[in-house]
Amino acid sequence: MSASTLERTARPRRSRTRSRTVNARPALALSTLKPHQYDLRPACASLVCPDCETWVPITGLGTKTTKVVPHDTGRAGKDAAARCRLGSNRLVTVDVTVKKWQERLEDGHAETGHRRKTTVLRKPKTAVAPAVSQIAAQKKQTAADDEHGDGRPMWLLREMKWASTESAVRDADTRRAQLPAGAAPLGAPSVPLKTLHPERPAS
Template sequence: MSAAVATERTAKERVRRTRSRGRNELDPLRVSQMAAHEYDLDPACISLVCPSCRTWVPINRPNGQPGRTRLVPHHTDKAGTADPVVCKGGSHRRVIIDVEIERWRQRLEEGAAETNGRRSNRVTRKPKVAVAPAVMQILSPLLDAKAVLKMYEAHTKGCATCAPSGRDRCTDGGRLAHLVAHKQRTEPAHRAALTIEEELAEQREQGQWLLRDLQWASTADSVRRADIQRVHDALVAMLKPLSPEKAKSPRLTDWERADVMSTITMLAMKVEQLSR
Protein backbone atom coordinates (compact mmCIF):
# COMPACT_ATOMS: atom_id res chain seq x y z
CA MET A 1 0.00 0.00 0.00
CA SER A 2 2.82 2.35 0.82
CA ALA A 3 4.51 1.58 -2.49
CA ALA A 4 1.36 2.51 -4.41
CA VAL A 5 1.03 5.79 -2.51
CA ALA A 6 4.67 6.55 -3.13
CA THR A 7 4.17 5.91 -6.83
CA GLU A 8 1.21 8.29 -7.07
CA ARG A 9 3.03 11.04 -5.17
CA THR A 10 6.03 10.92 -7.52
CA ALA A 11 5.96 13.92 -9.94
CA LYS A 12 5.73 13.10 -13.62
CA GLU A 13 8.44 14.26 -16.01
CA ARG A 14 7.37 17.48 -17.76
CA VAL A 15 8.37 18.80 -21.16
CA ARG A 16 11.13 21.31 -20.68
CA ARG A 17 10.46 24.72 -22.23
CA THR A 18 12.77 27.57 -22.86
CA ARG A 19 12.07 30.31 -20.37
CA SER A 20 12.81 33.75 -21.83
CA ARG A 21 12.27 37.09 -20.18
CA GLY A 22 11.94 38.81 -23.55
CA ARG A 23 8.29 39.01 -24.43
CA ASN A 24 6.51 40.99 -27.16
CA GLU A 25 2.76 41.43 -26.95
CA LEU A 26 2.36 42.82 -30.47
CA ASP A 27 0.53 40.82 -33.09
CA PRO A 28 2.73 38.35 -34.95
CA LEU A 29 4.20 39.37 -38.30
CA ARG A 30 2.84 37.49 -41.30
CA VAL A 31 5.38 37.17 -44.08
CA SER A 32 2.64 36.91 -46.72
CA GLN A 33 1.50 40.45 -45.88
CA MET A 34 4.96 41.95 -46.44
CA ALA A 35 6.53 43.04 -49.72
CA ALA A 36 8.70 40.48 -51.48
CA HIS A 37 11.83 42.63 -51.09
CA GLU A 38 11.36 42.99 -47.32
CA TYR A 39 12.09 39.37 -46.40
CA ASP A 40 14.62 36.73 -47.36
CA LEU A 41 13.70 33.05 -47.19
CA ASP A 42 17.10 31.77 -48.21
CA PRO A 43 17.81 28.80 -45.88
CA ALA A 44 21.32 30.12 -45.26
CA CYS A 45 19.97 33.22 -43.48
CA ILE A 46 16.22 33.62 -43.10
CA SER A 47 15.56 37.23 -42.14
CA LEU A 48 13.23 40.17 -42.68
CA VAL A 49 13.00 43.92 -42.24
CA CYS A 50 11.84 44.91 -38.78
CA PRO A 51 8.75 47.14 -39.12
CA SER A 52 9.79 49.21 -36.07
CA CYS A 53 13.37 50.15 -36.93
CA ARG A 54 13.60 49.10 -40.62
CA THR A 55 16.63 46.90 -39.92
CA TRP A 56 17.32 43.47 -41.37
CA VAL A 57 16.93 41.01 -38.50
CA PRO A 58 17.41 37.22 -38.49
CA ILE A 59 14.51 35.00 -37.49
CA ASN A 60 15.05 32.64 -34.54
CA ARG A 61 13.91 29.03 -35.09
CA PRO A 62 12.30 29.56 -38.51
CA ASN A 63 11.48 25.85 -38.82
CA GLY A 64 10.25 25.37 -35.26
CA GLN A 65 6.84 25.68 -33.74
CA PRO A 66 4.82 28.77 -34.72
CA GLY A 67 4.87 30.20 -31.19
CA ARG A 68 8.68 29.94 -30.97
CA THR A 69 9.50 31.63 -34.29
CA ARG A 70 10.52 35.12 -33.28
CA LEU A 71 12.74 38.00 -34.30
CA VAL A 72 16.18 38.00 -32.72
CA PRO A 73 16.76 40.84 -30.20
CA HIS A 74 18.54 43.62 -32.04
CA HIS A 75 19.59 47.25 -31.85
CA THR A 76 18.19 50.19 -33.77
CA ASP A 77 21.66 51.60 -34.57
CA LYS A 78 24.41 50.34 -36.83
CA ALA A 79 26.87 47.75 -35.64
CA GLY A 80 29.74 49.20 -33.64
CA THR A 81 27.75 52.18 -32.33
CA ALA A 82 28.52 53.14 -28.72
CA ASP A 83 25.63 52.65 -26.28
CA PRO A 84 23.22 51.11 -28.80
CA VAL A 85 19.49 51.20 -28.15
CA VAL A 86 17.54 47.95 -28.17
CA CYS A 87 14.53 47.85 -30.50
CA LYS A 88 11.67 47.20 -28.09
CA GLY A 89 8.95 47.12 -30.73
CA GLY A 90 10.60 44.44 -32.90
CA SER A 91 12.71 42.33 -30.57
CA HIS A 92 11.20 38.92 -29.67
CA ARG A 93 8.23 39.61 -31.93
CA ARG A 94 6.53 36.51 -33.19
CA VAL A 95 6.74 35.68 -36.91
CA ILE A 96 4.46 33.48 -39.00
CA ILE A 97 6.17 32.20 -42.16
CA ASP A 98 3.21 31.45 -44.44
CA VAL A 99 5.01 31.81 -47.78
CA GLU A 100 6.60 28.95 -49.70
CA ILE A 101 10.24 29.35 -50.70
CA GLU A 102 9.56 28.47 -54.35
CA ARG A 103 6.78 31.06 -54.58
CA TRP A 104 9.07 33.70 -53.05
CA ARG A 105 11.84 32.91 -55.55
CA GLN A 106 9.37 33.09 -58.44
CA ARG A 107 8.19 36.56 -57.32
CA LEU A 108 11.79 37.75 -57.12
CA GLU A 109 12.56 36.44 -60.61
CA GLU A 110 9.46 38.10 -62.08
CA GLY A 111 10.34 41.39 -60.40
CA ALA A 112 13.92 41.22 -61.65
CA ALA A 113 12.75 40.48 -65.20
CA GLU A 114 10.33 43.41 -65.11
CA THR A 115 13.06 45.74 -63.79
CA ASN A 116 15.53 44.64 -66.45
CA GLY A 117 12.87 45.28 -69.10
CA ARG A 118 12.42 48.86 -67.91
CA ARG A 119 16.12 49.61 -67.98
CA SER A 120 17.43 50.21 -71.48
CA ASN A 121 21.08 49.50 -72.23
CA ARG A 122 20.90 51.29 -75.54
CA VAL A 123 22.87 54.49 -75.74
CA THR A 124 20.86 57.29 -77.31
CA ARG A 125 23.24 59.59 -79.07
CA LYS A 126 22.47 63.17 -79.85
CA PRO A 127 21.54 63.75 -83.49
CA LYS A 128 24.10 65.58 -85.55
CA VAL A 129 22.99 68.99 -86.70
CA ALA A 130 22.96 69.14 -90.49
CA VAL A 131 24.85 71.97 -92.11
CA ALA A 132 22.54 74.47 -93.77
CA PRO A 133 22.95 74.43 -97.56
CA ALA A 134 24.26 77.49 -99.34
CA VAL A 135 21.99 79.74 -101.39
CA MET A 136 23.54 78.43 -104.62
CA GLN A 137 22.77 74.85 -103.58
CA ILE A 138 19.15 75.78 -102.95
CA LEU A 139 18.78 77.63 -106.27
CA SER A 140 20.66 75.04 -108.34
CA PRO A 141 17.72 72.62 -108.85
CA LEU A 142 15.34 75.51 -109.64
CA LEU A 143 17.37 77.25 -112.35
CA ASP A 144 18.46 76.16 -115.79
CA ALA A 145 21.71 76.98 -117.56
CA LYS A 146 20.42 80.23 -119.12
CA ALA A 147 19.12 81.62 -115.83
CA VAL A 148 22.36 80.77 -114.03
CA LEU A 149 24.39 82.42 -116.81
CA LYS A 150 22.32 85.61 -116.52
CA MET A 151 22.87 85.66 -112.76
CA TYR A 152 26.63 85.24 -113.26
CA GLU A 153 26.77 88.04 -115.82
CA ALA A 154 24.75 90.37 -113.57
CA HIS A 155 27.04 89.59 -110.65
CA THR A 156 30.16 90.20 -112.72
CA LYS A 157 28.93 93.62 -113.82
CA GLY A 158 28.10 94.77 -110.30
CA CYS A 159 31.02 93.20 -108.40
CA ALA A 160 34.30 95.09 -108.03
CA THR A 161 36.34 91.95 -107.29
CA CYS A 162 35.20 89.76 -110.16
CA ALA A 163 37.16 90.74 -113.29
CA PRO A 164 35.61 90.50 -116.71
CA SER A 165 38.48 88.26 -117.80
CA GLY A 166 37.44 85.65 -115.22
CA ARG A 167 40.80 85.35 -113.46
CA ASP A 168 39.87 87.07 -110.20
CA ARG A 169 36.57 86.17 -108.54
CA CYS A 170 34.96 86.64 -105.14
CA THR A 171 33.35 83.79 -103.22
CA ASP A 172 29.90 84.24 -104.77
CA GLY A 173 31.40 84.76 -108.21
CA GLY A 174 33.38 81.52 -107.96
CA ARG A 175 30.30 79.62 -106.91
CA LEU A 176 28.25 81.08 -109.75
CA ALA A 177 30.98 80.24 -112.27
CA HIS A 178 31.15 76.69 -110.99
CA LEU A 179 27.35 76.44 -111.16
CA VAL A 180 27.32 77.74 -114.76
CA ALA A 181 29.88 75.12 -115.80
CA HIS A 182 27.96 72.39 -113.98
CA LYS A 183 24.64 73.37 -115.59
CA GLN A 184 26.14 73.57 -119.07
CA ARG A 185 27.67 70.12 -118.63
CA THR A 186 24.57 68.41 -117.19
CA GLU A 187 21.79 70.32 -118.98
CA PRO A 188 21.60 68.07 -122.10
CA ALA A 189 21.36 64.88 -120.07
CA HIS A 190 18.80 66.46 -117.76
CA ARG A 191 16.64 67.61 -120.68
CA ALA A 192 16.85 64.18 -122.30
CA ALA A 193 15.75 62.54 -119.04
CA LEU A 194 12.84 64.98 -118.72
CA THR A 195 11.79 64.27 -122.32
CA ILE A 196 11.82 60.53 -121.73
CA GLU A 197 9.84 60.97 -118.52
CA GLU A 198 7.24 63.13 -120.25
CA GLU A 199 6.90 60.60 -123.07
CA LEU A 200 6.43 57.77 -120.58
CA ALA A 201 3.81 59.80 -118.71
CA GLU A 202 1.96 60.50 -121.98
CA GLN A 203 2.06 56.83 -122.98
CA ARG A 204 0.81 55.87 -119.53
CA GLU A 205 -2.08 58.30 -119.84
CA GLN A 206 -2.95 57.02 -123.31
CA GLY A 207 -2.91 53.46 -122.02
CA GLN A 208 -5.27 54.39 -119.22
CA TRP A 209 -7.69 56.00 -121.70
CA LEU A 210 -7.50 52.94 -123.96
CA LEU A 211 -8.20 50.64 -121.03
CA ARG A 212 -11.16 52.81 -120.05
CA ASP A 213 -12.55 52.65 -123.62
CA LEU A 214 -12.21 48.88 -123.66
CA GLN A 215 -13.98 48.56 -120.34
CA TRP A 216 -16.78 50.84 -121.57
CA ALA A 217 -17.10 48.86 -124.81
CA SER A 218 -17.55 45.64 -122.86
CA THR A 219 -20.51 47.12 -120.97
CA ALA A 220 -21.90 49.49 -123.62
CA ASP A 221 -24.57 47.06 -124.90
CA SER A 222 -26.05 46.39 -121.47
CA VAL A 223 -25.99 50.11 -120.64
CA ARG A 224 -27.72 50.94 -123.98
CA ARG A 225 -30.43 48.35 -123.36
CA ALA A 226 -30.97 49.71 -119.85
CA ASP A 227 -31.28 53.27 -121.23
CA ILE A 228 -33.77 52.17 -123.91
CA GLN A 229 -35.85 50.31 -121.33
CA ARG A 230 -35.84 53.36 -119.06
CA VAL A 231 -37.06 55.65 -121.90
CA HIS A 232 -39.65 53.07 -122.91
CA ASP A 233 -41.04 52.96 -119.38
CA ALA A 234 -41.20 56.77 -119.31
CA LEU A 235 -43.11 56.77 -122.62
CA VAL A 236 -45.61 54.22 -121.34
CA ALA A 237 -46.14 56.29 -118.22
CA MET A 238 -46.74 59.42 -120.32
CA LEU A 239 -49.20 57.70 -122.69
CA LYS A 240 -51.39 56.17 -120.01
CA PRO A 241 -53.33 59.40 -119.27
CA LEU A 242 -54.10 59.72 -123.01
CA SER A 243 -55.47 56.20 -123.46
CA PRO A 244 -59.27 55.64 -124.12
CA GLU A 245 -59.57 53.73 -120.85
CA LYS A 246 -58.94 56.99 -119.01
CA ALA A 247 -61.95 58.77 -120.54
CA LYS A 248 -63.43 59.53 -117.15
CA SER A 249 -60.18 61.10 -115.98
CA PRO A 250 -60.02 64.91 -115.92
CA ARG A 251 -59.25 66.39 -119.31
CA LEU A 252 -55.92 68.09 -119.87
CA THR A 253 -55.71 71.72 -120.77
CA ASP A 254 -54.15 72.85 -124.01
CA TRP A 255 -50.94 73.82 -122.22
CA GLU A 256 -50.71 70.48 -120.38
CA ARG A 257 -51.43 68.56 -123.58
CA ALA A 258 -48.72 70.52 -125.43
CA ASP A 259 -46.25 69.83 -122.63
CA VAL A 260 -47.07 66.11 -122.71
CA MET A 261 -46.71 65.94 -126.51
CA SER A 262 -43.33 67.72 -126.43
CA THR A 263 -42.08 65.31 -123.75
CA ILE A 264 -43.29 62.32 -125.79
CA THR A 265 -41.54 63.68 -128.89
CA MET A 266 -38.26 64.15 -126.97
CA LEU A 267 -38.42 60.63 -125.52
CA ALA A 268 -39.14 59.17 -128.95
CA MET A 269 -36.09 60.93 -130.41
CA LYS A 270 -33.98 59.62 -127.57
CA VAL A 271 -35.17 56.07 -128.22
CA GLU A 272 -34.30 56.45 -131.89
CA GLN A 273 -30.80 57.71 -131.01
CA LEU A 274 -30.15 54.85 -128.60
CA SER A 275 -31.40 52.26 -131.09
CA ARG A 276 -28.87 53.24 -133.76
Protein backbone atom coordinates (compact mmCIF):
# COMPACT_ATOMS: atom_id res chain seq x y z
CA MET A 1 0.00 0.00 0.00
CA SER A 2 1.46 3.37 -1.03
CA ALA A 3 2.09 6.29 1.32
CA SER A 4 -0.59 8.38 -0.40
CA THR A 5 -3.18 5.70 0.33
CA LEU A 6 -2.20 5.56 4.00
CA GLU A 7 -2.62 9.32 4.29
CA ARG A 8 -6.14 9.19 2.92
CA THR A 9 -7.35 6.37 5.20
CA ALA A 10 -7.80 6.15 8.96
CA ARG A 11 -4.65 5.38 10.94
CA PRO A 12 -4.28 2.40 13.30
CA ARG A 13 -5.23 3.08 16.91
CA ARG A 14 -2.34 2.51 19.28
CA SER A 15 -3.02 1.47 22.84
CA ARG A 16 -0.15 3.67 24.08
CA THR A 17 0.89 7.12 22.99
CA ARG A 18 3.59 9.56 24.06
CA SER A 19 1.46 12.57 23.31
CA ARG A 20 1.07 14.90 26.30
CA THR A 21 -1.83 16.72 24.69
CA VAL A 22 -4.95 16.76 26.84
CA ASN A 23 -8.42 17.60 25.59
CA ALA A 24 -9.92 20.70 27.19
CA ARG A 25 -13.30 19.03 27.62
CA PRO A 26 -14.35 17.68 31.04
CA ALA A 27 -13.16 14.20 31.88
CA LEU A 28 -15.37 11.32 30.76
CA ALA A 29 -16.60 9.26 33.74
CA LEU A 30 -16.99 5.54 33.06
CA SER A 31 -20.05 5.43 35.32
CA THR A 32 -21.95 7.46 32.71
CA LEU A 33 -21.47 4.69 30.15
CA LYS A 34 -23.23 1.34 30.00
CA PRO A 35 -21.27 -1.78 31.04
CA HIS A 36 -21.03 -3.05 27.47
CA GLN A 37 -19.62 0.28 26.26
CA TYR A 38 -16.23 -0.06 27.97
CA ASP A 39 -13.72 -2.75 28.88
CA LEU A 40 -11.55 -2.53 32.02
CA ARG A 41 -9.40 -5.58 31.41
CA PRO A 42 -5.74 -4.48 31.46
CA ALA A 43 -4.93 -6.29 28.23
CA CYS A 44 -7.65 -4.51 26.24
CA ALA A 45 -8.70 -1.40 28.16
CA SER A 46 -10.97 0.55 25.81
CA LEU A 47 -14.29 2.31 25.50
CA VAL A 48 -16.80 3.51 22.93
CA CYS A 49 -16.12 7.15 22.12
CA PRO A 50 -19.38 9.07 22.74
CA ASP A 51 -18.58 11.42 19.85
CA CYS A 52 -17.70 9.07 16.98
CA GLU A 53 -19.21 5.88 18.52
CA THR A 54 -16.16 3.71 17.79
CA TRP A 55 -14.03 1.59 20.11
CA VAL A 56 -10.93 3.49 21.25
CA PRO A 57 -8.04 2.29 23.49
CA ILE A 58 -7.51 3.87 26.91
CA THR A 59 -3.94 4.83 27.72
CA GLY A 60 -2.40 5.48 31.13
CA LEU A 61 -4.88 3.26 32.97
CA GLY A 62 -4.13 3.50 36.70
CA THR A 63 -2.24 6.81 36.41
CA LYS A 64 -3.28 10.44 36.82
CA THR A 65 -3.47 11.03 33.07
CA THR A 66 -5.82 8.27 31.99
CA LYS A 67 -7.19 9.38 28.65
CA VAL A 68 -8.49 8.29 25.27
CA VAL A 69 -5.80 7.94 22.60
CA PRO A 70 -5.93 10.13 19.47
CA HIS A 71 -8.04 8.39 16.87
CA ASP A 72 -9.87 8.80 13.58
CA THR A 73 -13.60 8.36 13.18
CA GLY A 74 -13.37 5.49 10.68
CA ARG A 75 -11.82 2.03 10.44
CA ALA A 76 -8.07 1.86 10.08
CA GLY A 77 -6.92 1.44 6.48
CA LYS A 78 -10.48 1.46 5.09
CA ASP A 79 -12.42 4.61 5.94
CA ALA A 80 -11.42 8.19 5.29
CA ALA A 81 -8.84 9.79 7.59
CA ALA A 82 -11.05 12.13 9.64
CA ARG A 83 -9.69 12.94 13.09
CA CYS A 84 -12.16 12.79 16.00
CA ARG A 85 -11.28 16.18 17.46
CA LEU A 86 -13.92 16.14 20.19
CA GLY A 87 -13.00 12.74 21.62
CA SER A 88 -9.23 12.45 21.03
CA ASN A 89 -6.97 12.86 24.10
CA ARG A 90 -9.96 13.27 26.40
CA LEU A 91 -9.33 12.48 30.04
CA VAL A 92 -11.13 9.47 31.53
CA THR A 93 -12.25 9.16 35.15
CA VAL A 94 -12.19 5.51 36.20
CA ASP A 95 -14.86 5.60 38.93
CA VAL A 96 -15.91 1.95 38.48
CA THR A 97 -13.92 -0.99 39.82
CA VAL A 98 -13.19 -4.02 37.68
CA LYS A 99 -15.28 -6.23 40.00
CA LYS A 100 -18.25 -3.87 39.89
CA TRP A 101 -18.01 -3.62 36.12
CA GLN A 102 -17.99 -7.42 35.75
CA GLU A 103 -21.04 -7.75 38.04
CA ARG A 104 -22.99 -5.16 36.06
CA LEU A 105 -21.99 -6.85 32.80
CA GLU A 106 -23.08 -10.30 34.04
CA ASP A 107 -26.38 -8.91 35.34
CA GLY A 108 -27.08 -7.39 31.95
CA HIS A 109 -26.40 -10.71 30.20
CA ALA A 110 -28.68 -12.53 32.67
CA GLU A 111 -31.55 -10.12 32.00
CA THR A 112 -31.28 -10.40 28.24
CA GLY A 113 -30.84 -14.19 28.41
CA HIS A 114 -34.25 -14.72 30.05
CA ARG A 115 -36.15 -12.56 27.63
CA ARG A 116 -38.64 -14.27 25.41
CA LYS A 117 -39.66 -13.22 22.00
CA THR A 118 -43.10 -11.76 21.65
CA THR A 119 -45.68 -14.13 20.19
CA VAL A 120 -47.37 -12.64 17.17
CA LEU A 121 -51.13 -13.19 17.26
CA ARG A 122 -52.33 -13.32 13.70
CA LYS A 123 -55.88 -12.35 12.87
CA PRO A 124 -58.06 -15.17 11.51
CA LYS A 125 -58.68 -15.01 7.82
CA THR A 126 -62.19 -13.92 6.89
CA ALA A 127 -64.03 -16.23 4.52
CA VAL A 128 -64.55 -14.72 1.09
CA ALA A 129 -68.22 -14.10 0.34
CA PRO A 130 -69.46 -16.02 -2.72
CA ALA A 131 -70.32 -14.11 -5.85
CA VAL A 132 -73.91 -13.45 -6.89
CA SER A 133 -73.59 -15.94 -9.75
CA GLN A 134 -72.42 -18.65 -7.32
CA ILE A 135 -75.39 -18.01 -5.00
CA ALA A 136 -77.81 -18.28 -7.93
CA ALA A 137 -76.19 -21.55 -9.05
CA GLN A 138 -76.53 -23.00 -5.54
CA LYS A 139 -80.24 -22.11 -5.43
CA LYS A 140 -80.82 -23.79 -8.78
CA GLN A 141 -79.01 -26.92 -7.61
CA THR A 142 -81.10 -27.06 -4.40
CA ALA A 143 -84.33 -26.70 -6.36
CA ALA A 144 -83.25 -29.47 -8.72
CA ASP A 145 -82.50 -31.79 -5.80
CA ASP A 146 -85.98 -31.22 -4.36
CA GLU A 147 -87.65 -32.22 -7.62
CA HIS A 148 -88.31 -35.92 -8.36
CA GLY A 149 -87.89 -37.55 -11.72
CA ASP A 150 -91.59 -37.18 -12.56
CA GLY A 151 -91.67 -33.52 -11.62
CA ARG A 152 -93.22 -33.94 -8.16
CA PRO A 153 -91.35 -32.33 -5.24
CA MET A 154 -89.67 -34.52 -2.66
CA TRP A 155 -91.76 -33.23 0.25
CA LEU A 156 -94.95 -34.38 -1.50
CA LEU A 157 -93.52 -37.85 -2.09
CA ARG A 158 -92.55 -38.12 1.58
CA GLU A 159 -96.08 -37.16 2.65
CA MET A 160 -97.62 -39.75 0.34
CA LYS A 161 -95.27 -42.48 1.56
CA TRP A 162 -96.08 -41.74 5.19
CA ALA A 163 -99.81 -41.78 4.50
CA SER A 164 -99.51 -45.26 2.97
CA THR A 165 -97.70 -46.71 6.00
CA GLU A 166 -99.32 -44.69 8.77
CA SER A 167 -102.04 -47.26 9.61
CA ALA A 168 -99.58 -50.19 9.78
CA VAL A 169 -97.24 -48.22 12.04
CA ARG A 170 -100.05 -47.29 14.41
CA ASP A 171 -101.25 -50.93 14.64
CA ALA A 172 -97.73 -52.09 15.48
CA ASP A 173 -97.46 -49.45 18.20
CA THR A 174 -100.80 -50.54 19.68
CA ARG A 175 -99.81 -54.22 19.81
CA ARG A 176 -96.44 -53.36 21.30
CA ALA A 177 -98.11 -51.40 24.10
CA GLN A 178 -100.44 -54.34 24.98
CA LEU A 179 -97.69 -56.97 25.43
CA PRO A 180 -96.71 -57.66 29.07
CA ALA A 181 -93.27 -56.79 30.32
CA GLY A 182 -90.59 -59.45 29.88
CA ALA A 183 -89.69 -61.83 27.09
CA ALA A 184 -92.12 -64.61 26.13
CA PRO A 185 -90.76 -68.19 26.54
CA LEU A 186 -89.91 -70.05 23.37
CA GLY A 187 -92.49 -72.62 22.22
CA ALA A 188 -95.10 -71.40 24.71
CA PRO A 189 -98.64 -70.51 23.73
CA SER A 190 -99.38 -66.90 23.13
CA VAL A 191 -100.21 -64.86 26.17
CA PRO A 192 -103.80 -63.64 26.21
CA LEU A 193 -104.11 -59.93 25.86
CA LYS A 194 -107.47 -59.76 27.69
CA THR A 195 -108.24 -60.79 31.25
CA LEU A 196 -110.02 -64.15 31.37
CA HIS A 197 -112.90 -64.74 33.77
CA PRO A 198 -113.54 -68.52 33.89
CA GLU A 199 -116.98 -69.68 34.93
CA ARG A 200 -117.55 -72.46 37.42
CA PRO A 201 -119.13 -75.59 35.97
CA ALA A 202 -122.71 -76.16 36.95
CA SER A 203 -123.11 -78.80 39.67
